[in-house]
Amino acid sequence: MKNTVIDYVEFKAKDLHKIKEFYASAFGWKFTDYGPGYTAFAQSGIEGGFQSANEGEDIVNGVLVVLYHEDLVAIKERVMESGGIIVKDIFSFPGGRRFHFTDPSGNELAIWSDK
Numbered sequence: 415m416k417n418t419v420i421d422y423v424e425f426k427a428k429d430l431h432k433i434k435e436f437y438a439s440a441f442g443w444k445f446t447d448y449g450p451g452y453t454a455f456a457q458s459g460i461e462g463g464f465q466s467a468n469e470g471e472d473i474v475n476g477v478l479v480v481l482y483h484e485d486l487v488a489i490k491e492r493v494m495e496s497g498g499i500i501v502k503d504i505f506s507f508p509g510g511r512r513f514h515f516t517d518p519s520g521n522e523l524a525i526w527s528d529k
Contacts, residue, residue, distance in 0.1 A: 423462035423479050426471065427519040432497075433464050436518050439496040440489070441481075467519075478514075480524045486511055489525055 427433040430453055437443045443455040454463035460481070483489045486504050493515050494500065501514040501522060512526035 420479060420481070421459055421461060423460065425462075425464050425519060425521050426467040427464045428467050429518070430464055430466055432518050436496045436498065440492045440498065464519075478522050478524060480512075480526060482527065483525050484527060484529070486513060486525060486527050490515075493525070 425433075430451070434445050434453060437455070438445065441457070443457045443460075445453045445455050447453045448463075451466035452463060455461070490500070490504060490513055497518050498515040501516055504511055504513045510526050510528040512524050514522060514524045516522050
């Protein structure tokens with residue numbers, strides 16, 4: 415995965431096990447656990463982590479993060495197979511194509527290609 419947009423991202427997650435499975439499957443991120451409530455990753459120029467949300471904490475309105483990928487169709491299929499919900503399907507915009515999805519913790523992300 416080539417990163418041209420971001421180099422750091424951090425989310426809160428309701429279920430760290432589920433979120434790790436999703437991102438490992440969809441993007442190939444490898445995780446390092448730091449205690450029971452925090453896991454971090456560093457992959458292809460993107461660094462970040464997931465922290466367990468506090469009880470009752472509203473994390474549904476996640477930050478939109480834009481990631482780059484060369485094969486939008488393949489990554490969209492992996493996102494769907496991993497439990498992501500497509501918010502906006504692949505569409506063209508100035509400079510490339512993109513789609514938006516929501517991950518299992520409710521964070522909305524966009525994957526885009528400059529092709």
